[in-house]
Amino acid sequence: MRWFIPSLLGLAGLVPAVPAPIALPGVTPIVKGKAFDRFITIFLENQDYAKVAIDSHMAELKRHGILLTRCYAETHPSQPNYLAAIAGDYFGNNHDDWVRIPENVATIVDLLEDKNISWAGYFEDIPSPGYMGNYSDGSTGTDGWDYVRKHNPFVSFDSITNHGERLLQIDSFDTFQRAFAARQVPQFAFLTPNMMNDGHNTTLEFATEWSHKFLEPLLADRAFDEPTLIALTYDESEDYAQPNHIVTLLLGSAVPPALRGTTDDTFYTHYSFLSTLEANWGLHNLGRYDVGANVFKFVAEKVGYAGNRDPDNAKSVNNSVSYPGALHNTTDKVLPYPPPNTRLIGASGLPVLPAIVKAWEGQPGQGQKTWQTPYDGSGRVVDGDLNLPVYKSPLE
Numbered sequence: 563m564r565w566f567i568p569s570l571l572g573l574a575g576l577v578p579a580v581p582a583p584i585a586l587p588g589v590t591p592i593v594k595g596k597a598f599d600r601f602i603t604i605f606l607e608n609q610d611y612a613k614v615a616i617d618s619h620m621a622e623l624k625r626h627g628i629l630l631t632r633c634y635a636e637t638h639p640s641q642p643n644y645l646a647a648i649a650g651d652y653f654g655n656n657h658d659d660w661v662r663i664p665e666n667v668a669t670i671v672d673l674l675e676d677k678n679i680s681w682a683g684y685f686e687d688i689p690s691p692g693y694m695g696n697y698s699d700g701s702t703g704t705d706g707w708d709y710v711r712k713h714n715p716f717v718s719f720d721s722i723t724n725h726g727e728r729l730l731q732i733d734s735f736d737t738f739q740r741a742f743a744a745r746q747v748p749q750f751a752f753l754t755p756n757m758m759n760d761g762h763n764t765t766l767e768f769a770t771e772w773s774h775k776f777l778e779p780l781l782a783d784r785a786f787d788e789p790t791l792i793a794l795t796y797d798e799s800e801d802y803a804q805p806n807h808i809v810t811l812l813l814g815s816a817v818p819p820a821l822r823g824t825t826d827d828t829f830y831t832h833y834s835f836l837s838t839l840e841a842n843w844g845l846h847n848l849g850r851y852d853v854g855a856n857v858f859k860f861v862a863e864k865v866g867y868a869g870n871r872d873p874d875n876a877k878s879v880n881n882s883v884s885y886p887g888a889l890h891n892t893t894d895k896v897l898p899y900p901p902p903n904t905r906l907i908g909a910s911g912l913p914v915l916p917a918i919v920k921a922w923e924g925q926p927g928q929g930q931k932t933w934q935t936p937y938d939g940s941g942r943v944v945d946g947d948l949n950l951p952v953y954k955s956p957l958e
């Protein structure tokens with residue numbers, strides 16, 4: 563764009579000056595990762611692995627990527643799974659009502675910003691950037707709720723909403739599409755479609771057809787300038803009586819060509835998204851269930867991470883009921899937020915983020931014999947019935 567200053571031109575007949583190039587706001591340098599430079603995740607709603615795996619649109623998408631055959635959500639209903647995916651725990655949450663999580667609970671945002679890695683959350687039909695309300699109507703045009711807070715984990719964390727610059731990274735699908743067209747999609751992007759497109763109010767096929775269409779341009783040759791990993795996943799399964807087995811499909815240019823159309827039978831949960839990001843970019847960790855979660859196999863191989871294994875209680879995985887915690891809605895199941903285990907070393911070989919250690923300094927018990935935390939870095943399955951979290955002192 564050229565800038566003209568008409569009065570000056572008129573006065574002196576000067577040749578218009580060419581201004582120095584200005585960096586566009588929001589354009590930050592790319593931080594290279596070992597297996598990918600960008601991670602995009604799209605969350606669909608409430609379907610069982612067995613049904614999704616045989617869907618025709620999924621079959622078509624599967625040809626482009628790696629199907630994770632043993633990926634589990636953390637619990638039911640929706641909201642705790644979204645919280646878990648960015649914070650490494652769901653803090654006993656067992657419902658979809660409004661929650662608010664205190665400032666000293668960190669998320670993936672803290673880990674990314676520590677390395678200057680750009681990020682954003684995109685929510686279809688969110689009525690404005692940083693909107694913190696419970697619901698909004700939107701593109702369906704029926705006055706039904708298209709946008710729902712329970713599918714947007716970012717706005718429940720004070721560590722995000724108390725900071726305007728972070729809050730403004732919570733934006734709409736229109737903004738995502740503009741960023742995509744401008745080749746400026748942040749390096750971490752978390753997307754939730756509206757209540758129709760994510761399958762919540764529609765059908766399995768409606769959501770997979772939507773996904774197929776939405777993903778086509780993102781999977782085209784040279785859609786992104788950098789190696790990009792796209793994880794299409796579900797928040798939880800539909801059948802609460804079955805273990806919470808979900809489809810996760812790894813797509814995008816970062817998937818090695820030889821692995822397209824294959825499956826990976828490693829045990830995963832949404833916590834694996836966190837450990838994979840940590841391993842890929844050399845991030846610190848959150849000191850929660852992110853530590854010990856298996857890293858996506860092709861990434862583990864690329865970064866030389868040898869810690870992947872089945873949890874010792876993998877056979878009893880059910881993940882259908884929430885364990886007690888701060889966000890449980892039953893009085894006798896409410897517990898304080900557990901302190902992170904600040905002694906854990908994560909998938910990148912690095913310790914807990916120093917800012918997290920600082921935020922919890924001086925908290926009751928921290929660093930003393932009375933320090934009790936459920937996070938032991940073992941990758942053990944935790945749920946609300948057979949596999950309750952075990953609180954122990956990391957010093958024992």
Ligand SMILES: *[C@@H]1O[C@H](CO)[C@@H](O)[C@H](O)[C@H]1NC(C)=O
Nearest residue numbers: 639656657658659891892893
């Ligand atoms: C807790 O939430 C669940 C799931 O929404 C609901 O069924 C249950 O009635 C709630 N219990 C209380 C005590 O509010």
Ligand SMILES: *[C@@H]1O[C@H](CO)[C@@H](O)[C@H](O)[C@H]1NC(C)=O
Nearest residue numbers: 658659660661694695696697
């Ligand atoms: C959001 O929902 C909660 C209950 O889940 C309610 O207490 C709160 O008032 C609602 N907020 C708004 C802005 O409607």
Ligand SMILES: *[C@@H]1O[C@H](CO)[C@@H](O)[C@H](O)[C@H]1NC(C)=O
Nearest residue numbers: 590593674675676677678679
């Ligand atoms: C992130 O950017 C800030 C400001 O430009 C800089 O001071 C800091 O060293 C950068 N951190 C890393 C890990 O590159």
Ligand SMILES: *[C@@H]1O[C@H](CO)[C@@H](O)[C@H](O)[C@H]1NC(C)=O
Nearest residue numbers: 702705706707708757758763
């Ligand atoms: C989707 O269903 C929920 C009930 O689960 C309802 O509150 C909401 O308005 C519906 N949204 C649309 C767009 O129909």
Ligand SMILES: *[C@@H]1O[C@H](CO)[C@@H](O)[C@H](O)[C@H]1NC(C)=O
Nearest residue numbers: 802803804805880882883947
């Ligand atoms: C999983 O947990 C749910 C809720 O407690 C229960 O109904 C179901 O039988 C369990 N399923 C398995 C396979 O253990």
